[in-house]
Amino acid sequence: MKKExxxxxxxxxxxxxxxxxxxxxxxxxxxxxxxxxxxxxIKFCETKLRTIKTETTKLRRGK
Known part of the structure; x- marks a missing residue:
C-alpha cells in the first residue's frame, strides 16, 4: 500500500x-x-501551496 x-x-x-x-x-x-x-x-510543494492559495481565495470571495 502506497501512502499519499x-x-x-x-x-x-x-x-x-x-x-x-x-x-x-x-x-x-x-x-x-x-x-x-x-x-x-519542490514542485510538489509549490503545486500544493498554489492549490491552497486558490482554494482560500475562492472561500474569501464566497465561491
Whole structure:
C-alpha cells in the first residue's frame, strides 16, 4: 500500500535532502539523484501551496 505524500512529509524530506546535498563528501552520482529528488519535492510543494492559495481565495470571495 502506497501512502499519499503530504506537504509536511515532502517539506521534511526536502529539508533532509538539503542537508545531504550540502555535505562536502557527497559523491557526484549521488548528488545528481538527490538534486533530482529535491526538485520533484519542490514542485510538489509549490503545486500544493498554489492549490491552497486558490482554494482560500475562492472561500474569501464566497465561491
Amino acid at each position: 505524500l503530504t506537504f509536511d512529509k515532502a517539506f521534511n524530506d526536502l529539508a533532509e535532502l538539503v542537508e545531504e546535498i550540502e555535505d562536502d563528501e557527497i559523491k557526484v552520482d549521488t548528488l545528481a539523484a538527490k538534486v533530482k529528488q529535491a526538485n520533484e519535492l
